[in-house]
Amino acid sequence: xxxxILVVIGMIYFKNSFSTTILxxxxxxxxRTKRGLRQLTKTNSLIFLFGTIAxxxxxxxxxxxxxxxxxxxxxxxxxxxxxxxxxxLFGSDNFGRDVFSRIIHGSRSSLxxxxxxxxxxxxxxxxxxxLSAYLGGRIDLVLQRVIDTLLGFxxxxxxxxxxxxxxxxxxxxxxxxxxxxxxxxxxxxxxHALSIKEEDFVIVAKxxxxxxxxxxxxxxxxxxxxxxxxYAAGYVSVAIVAESALSFLGLGxxxxxxxxxxxxxxxxxxxxxxxxxxxxPGIILSITAFSFALLGDALRDIFDPKDRFYTGSFFPLITxxxxxxxxxx
Numbered sequence: 001x002x003x004x005i006l007v008v009i010g011m012i013y014f015k016n017s018f019s020t021t022i023l024x025x026x027x028x029x030x031x032r033t034k035r036g037l038r039q040l041t042k043t044n045s046l047i048f049l050f051g052t053i054a055x056x057x058x059x060x061x062x063x064x065x066x067x068x069x070x071x072x073x074x075x076x077x078x079x080x081x082x083x084x085x086x087x088x089l090f091g092s093d094n095f096g097r098d099v100f101s102r103i104i105h106g107s108r109s110s111l112x113x114x115x116x117x118x119x120x121x122x123x124x125x126x127x128x129x130x131l132s133a134y135l136g137g138r139i140d141l142v143l144q145r146v147i148d149t150l151l152g153f154x155x156x157x158x159x160x161x162x163x164x165x166x167x168x169x170x171x172x173x174x175x176x177x178x179x180x181x182x183x184x185x186x187x188x189x190x191x192h193a194l195s196i197k198e199e200d201f202v203i204v205a206k207x208x209x210x211x212x213x214x215x216x217x218x219x220x221x222x223x224x225x226x227x228x229x230x231y232a233a234g235y236v237s238v239a240i241v242a243e244s245a246l247s248f249l250g251l252g253x254x255x256x257x258x259x260x261x262x263x264x265x266x267x268x269x270x271x272x273x274x275x276x277x278x279x280x281p282g283i284i285l286s287i288t289a290f291s292f293a294l295l296g297d298a299l300r301d302i303f304d305p306k307d308r309f310y311t312g313s314f315f316p317l318i319t320x321x322x323x324x325x326x327x328x329x
Contacts, residue, residue, distance in 0.1 A: 051298070054291035057284070061108035068101035072258050081274045091276040093266065099277060103284055106258035110288075113170055114239035117177035122232040124178070125185025130224065132186065133193035134216055144190075147183040155180040156242055163251045170253055173246060177239050181232075188231060192224040227300070234296020237289040244285055260285045 060067050069089075076096035084091040090099035132143040150158065162176035196202060197220065205215050240260075246252045247261025255262060260281050267277030 050287075050291035050294045053287060054295060057107060057288050057291070058111060060104055061111050064104045064108050068098070068104045070098035070101045072097060072102040072105045073256050081270065083274075084276055090280045091274065093263075093277050094270060094274070099263075099280055102258040102263060103260070103281055106260045106263055106281065107284060107288065109170065109253055109257065109259045110240050110243050110261075110285075113173045113177065113243045114236050117174045117239055118181060118232050118236050120174065121178035121181030121235075122185050122228060125182040126189045126221070126224070126228055128182065129186035129189030129191075130193045130216055130220055133190040133197060134212065134220065143186075147186050150179070150183040151187070155238075156245060159242060159246060160249070160251060163246060168251050168254055173243055173252060176246075177242055180242075181235060181239075184235075185228060185232065189224050189228055192227060193220050196220050196223045230296060230299035233299050234293055237292035237296070240285070240289050240292065 074097065076092075079088070079092050079096040080094055082088050082092040082096075088098050088100065090103065093099055093102070128143060128147075132140045153161075158180050159173075159176040162179060163172050166172045166175065202215060202219050205219055210218075243252060244259070244261030244264065247259045248265045250265065252261055253259045255266075263281040264278055264285075267274070267281070270277050
């Protein structure tokens with residue numbers, strides 16, 4: 001229905017006001033996107049459920065100081081290995097620390113490392129991949145050989161190598177996970193930039209003398225955001241699991257500061273007498289990773305490049321000035 005309206009609008013007003021027609025097209029595309037979001041939440045309740053769970057976990061991690069009933073670092077030997085109850089919701093560990101409080105603060109550490117590393121890896125990977133595709137020639141050849149070399153190493157092995165080399169800390173984990181993500185994002189952004197580079201609007205921009213940086217940031221990058229953001233959102237779950245794996249191996253955040261992987265490593269020795277030390281962090285880790293994985297799949301469905309309208313832009317925004325022009329029209 002919306003497609004028919006767009007065709008009619010284009011036929012009637014093309015000769016009068018092409019710019020206004022484009023604004024109306026973008027406005028209707030925005031409406032269609034919102035309608036698609038509503039349909040997605042109705043048809044796939046699991047995505048809505050786990051998206052809500054992920055939002056709750058993020059809020060709990062942000063406001064950990066206000067939510068956690070105990071200090072996660074304070075030890076109380078008289079309360080060690082207590083079962084879940086009114087005093088300790090998720091029980092206590094071998095040092096008498098509240099497991100629930102440590103899970104909340106551990107989730108904050110894991111989410112901070114995962115999200116920060118994904119943002120950094122996505123930023124640098126997108127810039128490298130887009131520049132490589134646009135410049136081409138020897139620069140593209142050298143960059144792609146470097147990316148191929150990095151892709152030759154499994155992500156977790158590369159992260160372990162960097163952590164062992166630089167030393168275990170939160171910043172080291174961020175660098176290691178970001179470096180593991182950069183070649184994947186660079187390859188993805190390059191493939192999309194190569195196809196967009198040959199589009200008519202890019203060729204016209206070159207013809208009228210637009211600067212290379214202007215072409216990259218105004219015409220190429222906005223058209224590659226969709227698949228890149230979708231891939232990055234799904235990679236958050238991979239980063240969470242990778243951070244937990246490194247912490248489990250003793251290469252993550254050093255104790256006594258909590259992390260989900262570190263809690264799993266500490267609780268494995270008490271599986272028979274106090275299984276809650278391991279079970280609850282494992283459940284929270286699984287739910288968090290699964291939630292972000294589903295959100296990544298949902299974003300791939302919403303921002304599918306084959307379903308984008310007209311300009312293919314990831315952000316079909318209507319500004320205040322544009323709204324005024326539409327109202328006048």
